[in-house]
Amino acid sequence: MSADSVQSKVAGAIVKALELAKSSGLLNCDTPSQLTLDRPKNRDHGDYATSIALVLAKSANQQPRAIAELISKTLTDNKLLAAAGISKVEIAGAGFINITLESASQGQVVVEILSAGKKYGSSNMLSGKNINLEFVSANPTGPLHLGHTRWAAVGDSLARILSAAGAQVSREFYVNDRGNQMDLFGASLRAAALDQPRPESGYHGEYIADLAQEITKSNPTFSKLPEAASIAAFRDAGYKLQLIQQQKVLDNFGTHFNTWFSEQSLYENNFFTYSLDKLKSKGHVYEQEGATWLRTSDFGDDKDRVIIKSDGSFAYFASDSAYYVSKRERGFNLCIYMLGADHHGYVGRIKAIAACAGDDPTKDVQVLIGQMVKIMEGGVELKLSKRAGTIITLEELVEKVGTDAARYTLIRYPTDTPMVMDVDLLRKNTNENPVYYVQYAHARICAVLRNAKELGINYGLDFYKPQLLDHERERELIGLLAQYPRFVASAAEMREPHRVARYIEELAGAYHRFYNDCRVLPLGEEKPTELNSCRATLSLATAQVISNGLDLLGVSAPEKM
Numbered sequence: 225m226s227a228d229s230v231q232s233k234v235a236g237a238i239v240k241a242l243e244l245a246k247s248s249g250l251l252n253c254d255t256p257s258q259l260t261l262d263r264p265k266n267r268d269h270g271d272y273a274t275s276i277a278l279v280l281a282k283s284a285n286q287q288p289r290a291i292a293e294l295i296s297k298t299l300t301d302n303k304l305l306a307a308a309g310i311s312k313v314e315i316a317g318a319g320f321i322n323i324t325l326e327s328a329s330q331g332q333v334v335v336e337i338l339s340a341g342k343k344y345g346s347s348n349m350l351s352g353k354n355i356n357l358e359f360v361s362a363n364p365t366g367p368l369h370l371g372h373t374r375w376a377a378v379g380d381s382l383a384r385i386l387s388a389a390g391a392q393v394s395r396e397f398y399v400n401d402r403g404n405q406m407d408l409f410g411a412s413l414r415a416a417a418l419d420q421p422r423p424e425s426g427y428h429g430e431y432i433a434d435l436a437q438e439i440t441k442s443n444p445t446f447s448k449l450p451e452a453a454s455i456a457a458f459r460d461a462g463y464k465l466q467l468i469q470q471q472k473v474l475d476n477f478g479t480h481f482n483t484w485f486s487e488q489s490l491y492e493n494n495f496f497t498y499s500l501d502k503l504k505s506k507g508h509v510y511e512q513e514g515a516t517w518l519r520t521s522d523f524g525d526d527k528d529r530v531i532i533k534s535d536g537s538f539a540y541f542a543s544d545s546a547y548y549v550s551k552r553e554r555g556f557n558l559c560i561y562m563l564g565a566d567h568h569g570y571v572g573r574i575k576a577i578a579a580c581a582g583d584d585p586t587k588d589v590q591v592l593i594g595q596m597v598k599i600m601e602g603g604v605e606l607k608l609s610k611r612a613g614t615i616i617t618l619e620e621l622v623e624k625v626g627t628d629a630a631r632y633t634l635i636r637y638p639t640d641t642p643m644v645m646d647v648d649l650l651r652k653n654t655n656e657n658p659v660y661y662v663q664y665a666h667a668r669i670c671a672v673l674r675n676a677k678e679l680g681i682n683y684g685l686d687f688y689k690p691q692l693l694d695h696e697r698e699r700e701l702i703g704l705l706a707q708y709p710r711f712v713a714s715a716a717e718m719r720e721p722h723r724v725a726r727y728i729e730e731l732a733g734a735y736h737r738f739y740n741d742c743r744v745l746p747l748g749e750e751k752p753t754e755l756n757s758c759r760a761t762l763s764l765a766t767a768q769v770i771s772n773g774l775d776l777l778g779v780s781a782p783e784k785m
Contacts, residue, residue: 230309230332231706234272234323235259237308241298242276250294253284261323263707270314270322271330271703277319288319295321330699331690331758333706337765338685345712345772350391356551357383359562360474361398364467365409367431367617368474370597371564374643376618377634377778378594379562380479381721384776389716394482394556397474398547401463402487403540410459413439417447417458435462473619477627478778490546491538499549500531508580518545520576523585529573541573548577548589560719561591568593592719594639601647625650628779632659635777636725653785658729662770663782665732669767670783672744676760679745681752683760692758697738701766704734708769712776721777728773735766 235258242255261272277292284291292315299305299313309329314322337344359379362372383393412426416436422428439461440447446457467484474480490496500516503509508519514534518541521528529541551559559578563570571593575585583589599606599616601624606616621630629650636658637643655661676683693702708727715723744759746752771781 229336230329231261233308235261237299237304238274238295240304241295244302245294245298251284253280263703270324272323274321277321289315292319292321327694328691330702331693333702334688334762334765335685337705337768342772345709346388347709347713348390349713350386350389350716353391353558354556355386355391355393355558355560356396356556357393357560358396358398363400363405364463365405365427366429368470369615369617373618373621374594374597374634375562376474376477376479377631378639378721381635381777382719385712385716385721388712388776396483396485397481399484399486406459409462410455413458413462414454435465477618487543490543496546499546502549503580506580506582518580520573520580523576523579525572525576545577549581559589563591563593565593565595595642598644599647600644629659632777632779635721638722662728662732664785665735666767666770666781667783667785669763672763673760675745679752681756681760683757683764687757688761689754689758692755695742697741701734701738704731705765705769724773724776728770731770
């Protein structure tokens with residue numbers, strides 16, 4: 225939001241009124257240097273509202289309503305209303321202040337939107353934050369499934385939103401390319417290539433046979449090697465092919481990573497030793513019964529964790545601790561982990577690692593847990609995948625509903641609650657389908673603007689007269705447009721991209737109501753008027769905000785549907 229925005233002017237006028245009341249001795253308390261205004265849900269309560277009188281009541285030792293009346297009188301007596309574009313100030317209830325803007329002032333938000341364009345909604349709220357955002361992070365042993373798909377959509381959207389709030393964001397995929405699952409993967413591939421039974425705890429999806437065939441075609445000697453060497457050869461070749469497949473699927477889904485970080489790399493070039501020495505220097509590493517431990521229980525973990533087992537092998541936790549140290553060593557001052565529902569137990573241990581490394585686990589690290597997704601088709605839950613042999617894959621979901629519908633639907637629900645995707649609903653081109661509803665609003669506006677051009681109606685800032693927009697639907701739409709930066713900031717602060725999705729759904733509804741009640745284009749032989757130009761310009765600003773919101777979700781804003 226620009227520094228001279230309408231909201232800033234209104235908030236500044238109230239802050240100035242408080243300063244004047246204090247300096248004149250009528251208010252005996254500290255006053256805020258800045259103020260956040262709310263948008264009343266009921267349009268009868270004005271364009272903005274503030275509860276500052278209730279906030280200051282205790283420290284001022286005055287009744288909230290008396291402070292509200294003092295603010296109102298000071299605004300009027302010192303001619304602060306006109307400068308801020310305020311037409312009316314009303315006091316409600318115990319001391320809420322409701323503010324109504326002049327039409328010209330309220331409509332100024334359209335100027336802000338069209339001047340800022342794609343940047344409207346951006347801020348410097350998180351300026352100085354260098355964020356490592358880790359999400360998806362699947363094993364490179366099979367296709368990406370629905371659980372990964374939810375984070376692929378939400379994680380990418382969150383990265384866009386954090387960037388819009390001024391943060392430097394690096395998207396990172398942690399590749400679990402070390403451990404027993406990799407050997408089982410290799411053994412499963414070798415068995416498929418030799419047409420032998422696969423290990424009981426191995427991988428049984430159809431994709432294993434496809435991979436084995438591809439590897440054998442390029443490397444016919446792998447099957448003839450001694451068993452251990454053959455398993456290793458199939459493992460390494462399968463890992464490379466499967467990783468390429470995951471990268472391709474995610475790219476097609478619109479989710480791109482800055483870094484694909486190999487777990488195995490933590491043990492190269494003495495980095496693990498370096499990370500362990502760093503933890504030792506903080507005094508939280510100890511030896512017991514031949515094993516090396518990290519004293520995570522000092523920082524809220526339910527027990528201490530083994531880093532190096534008594535036989536000298538590395539525990540899985542060794543990678544967890546070294547990986548966190550690596551993130552901090554690479555200059556990130558906030559590490560966000562996005563994990564699946566089955567990783568809930570990791571929250572305490574990751575925060576404990578941060579504390580053991582000398583960091584503040586309440587500020588330097590954050591762990592988000594995403595709940596499960598079900599997919600329904602024909603009233604039945606789909607569980608089996610043709611390729612994976614387990615649950616539905618990302619590729620199969622996109623084949624059923626398309627990238628836009630899949631991404632939008634996965635993002636529009638809070639991630640800490642389970643969700644159900646109805647394939648049949650997402651295939652419908654009706655208002656029941658949320659992504660269609662929003663995209664149709666954008667396409668409808670584009671059609672209106674094309675028709676306006678054909679009718680010779682000029683629109684844009686040069687033809688915009690906000691004082692003409694005084695219809696209830698116009699004021700409702702403009703008021704909602706003004707809220708967009710606040711929703712983006714809230715989504716960034718709370719790490720909740722669904723707030724943007726729900727906002728643009730509300731905005732689409734407000735535009736449809738405006739379109740139905742306010743004629744944008746002249747009828748029949750009517751001559752275009754300045755009001756037609758203003759309404760077309762308001763439509764243009766609305767399209768810009770819908771497009772901006774959809775872009776933060778990684779969803780397209782079509783001009784025709």
